[in-house]
Amino acid sequence: MTNMLFNLILTKNISKICTSTLWRLYPLITRSATTTSNAETVDLAYSSYEYTDNTSAMPPLVILHGLLGSKNNWNSMSKAIHKKTGRKVISIDARNHGDSKHSPQHTYPHMAHDVMKLLKKLEISKVSVMGHSMGGRTAMVLSLLCSDLVSSLIVVDISPVKTSPQIFSMINLFDAMVAVSIRSGIAMSKARKLADDQLKAIIPDVNLRNFLITNLVQTNNGSYTWRVNIPSLKDNFQQNIATFPASLKGLQYAGPTLFIGGSLSDYIGKNDLPEIQEYFPLADLTFIEGAGHWVHSQKPEKFLEIVCKFLSEK
Structure with a gap:
């Protein structure tokens, strides 16, 4: 039973499972991941930015950092987004990064399940998700595997269809x-x-x-x-980090989606949008002039403007 559930999560049938059902199946999925891949989900460290009265009705924004980064890299931007939008912002350390637990396994499905586990613990059933680079791919996988959980998606300078040399x-x-x-x-x-x-x-x-x-x-x-x-x-780099999981081809996340690229970066190209829309049919693609791969730190004011406009409209 557990093997069947874990296989279901990692195949195209996941799109048929709603969030509430996923939460009920979560303990079985976690045990199955252990027996199937010799790895469990890990507890993730996070920072939360919110008003003490927590009156916002908008879904929280979850931020996922890139490879060799941490939630601390997003401290200033998290505060700025929270202040400008009023949304609760949750910045997360990925497994094997920051203050989160270490694991020999480092795949995008595992990282997506880590986020699911944290949101379950926090009793949050709907979020907007923004990820940069490795975190962007984790955000994409999360939205493809559990679309009911994700109200909107922002992907920063990474693509599911190409990889920068x-x-x-x-x-x-x-x-x-x-x-x-x-x-x-x-x-x-x-x-x-x-x-x-x-x-x-x-x-x-x-x-x-x-x-x-x-x-x-x-x-x-x-x-x-x-x-x-x-x-x-x-x-895990060559096989599980540098490339997007081929097993997810055919899945779609049909919610509001924005890809933000740096004009000086080659991690995502202007001609990638048609292939991106095979996964994310409502995706838009915009570029920030003069920015490279670290768009949010190189052009923070323009990045903040674009992100907050998207969040206010979606």
Whole structure:
């Protein structure tokens, strides 16, 4: 029975399961995921931005960060969206990232199930979802697997139909981070400087180095480590992160959908929309001039304007 349920969730029949039914089946699905793939859903860390009286009738906005990022990267934007729209905003750390649990398994269906588990725990039955890069694909998978849960979808600089050649250079970043060696007991500021010096030879982009170094943490015994689960991310990267799940082809999410790309990025192209609409028939595609892959941090004011306009209309 449990194997049948998990297979149902990962196949095209998921579109026939409503949210309320999914919640009732959730314990069986989770146990099935364990026996089928030797991995369970994990508990996700999150930050919530909301008014104390929590009077908004609009669905909360869930934000999903990209690879090697965390909910902290979205702190300022989460606050700005909440202030401008009045919506509750929930920014989540993906498995193997930030303060969330680690797992040897890192696939988009597993990450989507993690989000489902969190929303069930929070007793939230309807959300808008926005994801960047890896988080954008998680958001897409969530909307395809459980369309009744998602009131609207925003995908930031990633596509279900193409992959930027640049994405495969991520393997070099994993290796560079693993090679960093910092002695115990020194101040965090000095540790960050040492990490930057060691990464510089392989990663010339100072902004990218600074982004990676946000993952450097000091343990209770004074040693330094990365809070992201680099071995798991590297093991899963080629097959489960760099590409969109082929098994979901044929599924559709027919709710309001907006894809936002950076004009300087090649993660999503202007000619991708027809293929995107095979998954998301109501999808619109817009580009922010002068922005690369990190659209939300490179052009925050324009990004905020576009996102809040979409949320106010949808």
